[in-house]
Amino acid sequence: xxxxxxxxxGPTQPRPANQHLRRxxxxxxxxxxxxxxxxxxxxxxxxxxxxHKRRVYSLCLRMLGNVAEAEDLTxxxxxxxxxxxATFRGDSAFSTWLHRLxxxxxxxxxxxxxxxxxxxxETLEPSQDDGPRKDIGARDLTLSGSIxxxxxxxxxxxxxxxYRLVFVLHDVEGYEHNEIAEMLDCSIGNSKSQLHKARMKxxxxxxxxxxxxxxx
Amino acid sequence: xxxxxxxxxxxxxxxxxxxxxxxxxSQADLSGHEHLKSxxxxxxxxxxxxxxxxxxxxxxxxxxxxxAVWENIQQAIRQGGSSGPAAQAPRK
Numbered sequence: 001x002x003x004x005x006x007x008x009x010g011p012t013q014p015r016p017a018n019q020h021l022r023r024x025x026x027x028x029x030x031x032x033x034x035x036x037x038x039x040x041x042x043x044x045x046x047x048x049x050x051x052h053k054r055r056v057y058s059l060c061l062r063m064l065g066n067v068a069e070a071e072d073l074t075x076x077x078x079x080x081x082x083x084x085x086a087t088f089r090g091d092s093a094f095s096t097w098l099h100r101l102x103x104x105x106x107x108x109x110x111x112x113x114x115x116x117x118x119x120x121x122e123t124l125e126p127s128q129d130d131g132p133r134k135d136i137g138a139r140d141l142t143l144s145g146s147i148x149x150x151x152x153x154x155x156x157x158x159x160x161x162x163y164r165l166v167f168v169l170h171d172v173e174g175y176e177h178n179e180i181a182e183m184l185d186c187s188i189g190n191s192k193s194q195l196h197k198a199r200m201k202x203x204x205x206x207x208x209x210x211x212x213x214x215x216x
Numbered sequence: 217x218x219x220x221x222x223x224x225x226x227x228x229x230x231x232x233x234x235x236x237x238x239x240x241x242s243q244a245d246l247s248g249h250e251h252l253k254s255x256x257x258x259x260x261x262x263x264x265x266x267x268x269x270x271x272x273x274x275x276x277x278x279x280x281x282x283x284a285v286w287e288n289i290q291q292a293i294r295q296g297g298s299s300g301p302a303a304q305a306p307r308k
Contacts, residue, residue, distance in 0.1 A: 058277030
């Protein structure tokens with residue numbers, strides 16, 4: 001069984017042309033703030049916090065599903081940024097670099113809390129609930145065009161931690177399977193498998209919610 | 217010589233669903249897949265999973281941390297918190 005083991009505590013320099021750049025558009029004034037913050041300008045660091053706090057916090061919250069922990073780790077991520085900003089070389093977008101730093105902070109935290117909670121093993125055993133439904137039954141309710149953001153966010157919150165990590169990293173944050181595999185110290189195949197199971201579980205959660213709404 | 221059967225014509229639902237993770241990753245257009253032409257259940261499954269993935273990509277960072285987070289960061293920096301920041305500035 002592959003286990004969830006963090007390999008790198010610090011941010012690595014992600015590939016410059018990865019797809020999560022779509023979520024990291026250049027921000028006006030960012031470069032100037034980076035340069036000043038690298039030279040110890042506290043006001044510039046505050047500017048960087050204001051620019052990126054929402055994204056870092058949202059990432060932490062989605063990965064953890066817990067407000068208090070998400071705030072703690074947002075705080076820790078920015079303190080790590082404060083200590084490490086001088087090492088940012090600009091090989092990738094700053095927001096990409098910061099984002100990876102935040103992901104690593106969350107993964108370190110989860111590892112400190114104990115492997116059972118974040119182990120991918122929990123999702124490796126197929127079960128009737130989580131596995132693909134291979135029966136050919138009557139037509140089922142379809143989801144397309146029927147879920148809103150709040151409903152999806154809530155369903156993601158209800159995913160088991162192992163599923164949630166891979167789903168958030170891949171489908172929400174745009175990391176590639178090879179990046180996720182490196183972060184979680186699992187195989188690329190395992191990452192793909194977990195993602196598929198996560199989507200299947202989400203489908204079940206969303207459909208269950210829809211059925212309840214219809215009954216109500 | 218490797219002999220391959222025509223998978224999409226003889227695939228069962230189980231075989232198709234087992235192949236789905238790789239099919240999705242291949243970025244192939246599944247709408248023309250032979251199995252889906254004759255299996256509404258699997259076609260609905262594919263539509264749903266594609267829909268979930270597409271909706272997830274649209275989720276934006278919308279949550280803001282409380283002001284206490286920045287206050288704690290400032291406090292830790294003032295205290296010279298270059299090591300063990302979380303321990304130095306626990307969440308209020």
